[in-house]
Amino acid sequence: MEQEGALIHGGGLSGSAEKISRILRNTSIFSIYLIAFLAPLFYLPITPDPLFGKQLAVMILASIALLAWLIRILIVKEINYQYGVVTLTLGALFAVLFFASIFSLSPTRSFFGPDLSGERFASMAAFIVISFLVASEFSRKEIGRMAALLLASGTILALLTILRVAALISLPDFLQINSAGSLNNAAAILIAFFLFALGFAVFGGDESRIAKILARLLVISASIALLLINFKIGWIGLAAFSAVAAAFYSSRSWRKDAGARLSSIGPSMIFLVILGLSVSLSIFTLPLERVVPNLQTEIGVTPSVQATLLIGKEILKIRPVLGTGPGTFVFDYSRFRSPVVNQTIFWNLKFADGFSFISTSVATLGTLGFLTLLMFIFAALYTLGRAAIRMETMGSLEFGMMSLTAAGMIFWLIYPSLFVMNLLIFLAIGSFLALSSVSAREGPNLTRQERRTVAVKNQISAFIVSLLVLVAVILTLLGAFYFVKKYVAEIYFAKGNFEFTRNGNADTALARYASALALDPANDRYLINQSQVYLSRAQQALARILAGDSAASAVFQPNLNAALESGRQAAAAEPNEPGNWLNLGTIYETAIPFVDGADRFAVASYNEAAKYDTTSPI
Secondary structure, three states, X not given: XXXXXXXXXXXXXXXXXXXXXXXXXXXXXXXXXXXXXXXXOOOOOOOOOXXXXXXXXXXXXXXXXXXXXXXXXXXXXXXXXXXXXXXXXXXXXXXXXXXXXXXXXXXXXXXXXXXOOOOOHHHHHHHHHHHHHHHHHOOHHHHHHHHHHHHHXXXXXXXXXXXXXXXXXXXXXXXXXXXXXXXXXXXXXXXXXXXXXXXXXXXXXXXXXHHHHHXXXXXXXXXXXXXXXXXXXXXXXXXXXXXXXXXXXXXXOOOXXXXXXXXXXXXHHHHHHHHHHHHHHHHOOOOHHHOOOOOOOOOOOOOOHHHXXXXXXXXXXXXXXXXXXXXOHHHHHHHHOOHHHHHOOXXXXXXXXXXXXXXXXXXXXXHHHHHHHHHHHHHHHHHHHHHHHHOOOOXXXXXXXXXXXXXXXXXXXXXXXXXXXXXXXXHHHHHHHHHHOEEOOOOOOOOOOEEEEEEOOOHHHHHHHHHHHHHHHHHHHHHHHHHHHHHHHHHHHHHHHHHHHOOOOHHHHHHHXXXXXXXXXXXXXXXXXXXXXXXXXXXXXXXXXXXXXXXXXXXXXXXXXXXXXXXXXXXXXXXXXXXXXXXXXXXXXXXXXXXXXXXXXXXXHXXXXXXXXXXXXX
């Protein structure tokens, strides 16, 4: 393991250049510190999806960290990077996500936009960049600091979750928003945090006293929150992890070293107890309502694993290589869901995710993406397991990062993708690689994770590196600018919705929608709402005409025409969304008495909706 001083190059630099290099490195590191602390907690209730603010914060901070790292390369003339099977499969996953987004049914949706699941290209690219920077730049001391921030963030999340679930006190409006999206999502994330903290709280190590105190608080508060939520799938995931961990520590008892045998007994017993409790809680339900009368409950509904895989099978028949693209499962579900769903109360629900992240990826990433994702998972678990077996004693940091990675990947198998969970997985992978990597040796060896440094030694290589870095800087800045534009557009959209639904002010709402569309002109959600406001104004004018107000005719026709135009633009912007065609058909149906051929256009629009939602009775 390289020490912190070895990570700060530039011994041959001038004083000012070395100072700038240190500032840039600290900027990159502190940006990732902020990501670790803010991601589980942050949101901004100024967009329709408050968690879009979380994405914005992570994207901006990740861009800052990457830009600082890239600019520092130009100064120190050296590149730090990780080499091994994990980083190679990370690069392959990045490439597959990029091409799957380009050839997506909806490239705009696959690249950017509100993404609670954290599976779109922009989100995954940010996670991969963060993981790479942590693996390549962080020392053990810096990872320890980041771990303390994760423990603090997880503790706050657990305490807020307890207050929301138990409803013991009335929280201010801004604290009533769940920063995980739902109680079940919070439970899944808290299970990962619980396992992360367990090593610090129980097994000990060389970490700071503050980290150990925070870990104990997190273990206690997360346990209470999980009992209150009683997330059945979460108990299954915790049981699966505990079984593997108990087996791992039991296997260490076969070592010849007496100290290693004794040190494995405690952890084995702890995980066996957790395993028994998790299995019991997944079967039985505690009567907590008697103790907590105002207990908040939640029923999570997702497609079954069989339904998800059947949809994936149908998609592979028409798009076998790269699927329909990240974030497009809602289209796949509409088109290929079973007609049996119409016999249930969920007939009109649309699911943005399948049963789990891995099962959903069959449809959204195709054969190539699914296999690449599996390769990455196997490479990460193999590398972590191989390093763990070779360790004489496992420190709190190593155990915590392994736990986050393994728990997160178990949830990839049994639960839909989550933005915060994915971030924690990639942070943990990068941290473990940094903790377990060795200095570069002679000859390539993919099974060994190495931290390497490449020096820029001549003018040609300096030119090539400078050109690549400048291109990367420009692309990063453009991506950040585009994402900020998307976010500002969402703010205008939220204001438009508020003006129309709360204040009934159609003119102000249309002005806000126009501002949103100026920044994001192909967003079908904005166009749909705009068309609905115009249609509402046209219907009001029609009512006045029927009441004898002839002056209302001058208002009716322009608003009807505007509603039709916005509806057509929405259907053109996102033709795979059946709701856009249904909206257009409804507007044409309203226009039948006033527009020649409107009846034919209405039927044609409904037929298009039926093509993309084949089993809907609507």
